[in-house]
Amino acid sequence: MKNVVDILLIFLFASLIFASGCKKNKEPTPTPTPIKQVPVLSTSAVSNISATTASCGGNITSDAGFTVSARGVCWSTGTTPTIADSKTIDGTGAGSFTSDIYDLSLGTTFYVRAYATNSEGTGYGSAMSFTTLSTLAVGMSYQGGKVAYIFVAGDPGYIAGEQHGLIAAPSNQSNGAAWGCLGTITNATGTAIGTGLQNTVYIWLWCPDAGIAATLCYDLVLGGYSDWYLPSKDELNILCLNKAAIGGFVSVEYWSSSEVSANFASDKDFVNGAQNSTPKNNALAVRAIRTF
Secondary structure (H helix, E strand, C coil): CHHHHHHHHHHHHHHHHHHHHHHHHCCCCCCCCCCCCCCEEEECCCECCCCCCEEEEEEEEECCCCCCCEEEEEEECCCCCCCCCEECCCCCCCEEEEEEECCCCCCCEEEEEEEEEECCEEEECCCEEEECCCCCCCCCEECCEEEEEECCCCCCCCCCCCCCEEEECCCCCEEEECCCCCCCCCCCCCCCCCCHHHHHHHHHHHCCCCCCHHHHHHCCCECCECCCECCCHHHHHHHHHCHHHHCCCCCCEEEEEEECCCCEEEEEECCCCCEEEEECCCCEEECCEEEC
16 A cells, blocks of 8 residues: 555656646747837829929828828839938828929939828838939929020030030029129120130139129029029020029019129010110129039
């Protein structure tokens, strides 16, 4: 009888040790990774595609219970753009929104998708592709301003098979500034297309006064470009002819960089198109240009 009891005790003891060992070796139950509650949204169709711009947008159908703090569209030449790429910022909150995309490369395929960010992260709509036009036209946004003129054969800077020309700043640098250098000959006498930059340099060398027409253009940094200048007589005439497409002009006279004499410089009336010679100390409007 004692042997039977001893055997039972040994069996019970072994069972406890085995059970204890199993508990020690049992893998812990993993904690589920919480799913981030990012916004739900769709990407709008791409429209108004030009050589350098396009329009898009999105519709945020759910903020997932967390306020949308930023929204817009992001784009790149890769198929899945993110907010680490180029993007717009178009307000906050749920609902639909529109986005304008600028400074695109000519003749290039881009991918764009809407995004929305809340405290949990960023959600994206589906990616859509579009291809920009391969040619520029007057009035298009490009390289810091608006295309004002495309060079043709015979123009300085014309290269067959390529597009080059003049860019106008999108708005005036002044509605009333003096030409400056009254009583001084600056040798800024160029009038043709392609002479405005050299005129501006001559003026700046002889009288780099703050606030005069040439200095306002020469010192301008706009759209990432710092090579702006006051247009020559013929370059200013092009701006006048294309003023509706370029936009932002006022109905007044504008200075050119073309000097007439020690006391007079050439200007253009943007109301009637008259070409004038005006005292250098008169206050006229100023619009800078650059070449591309």
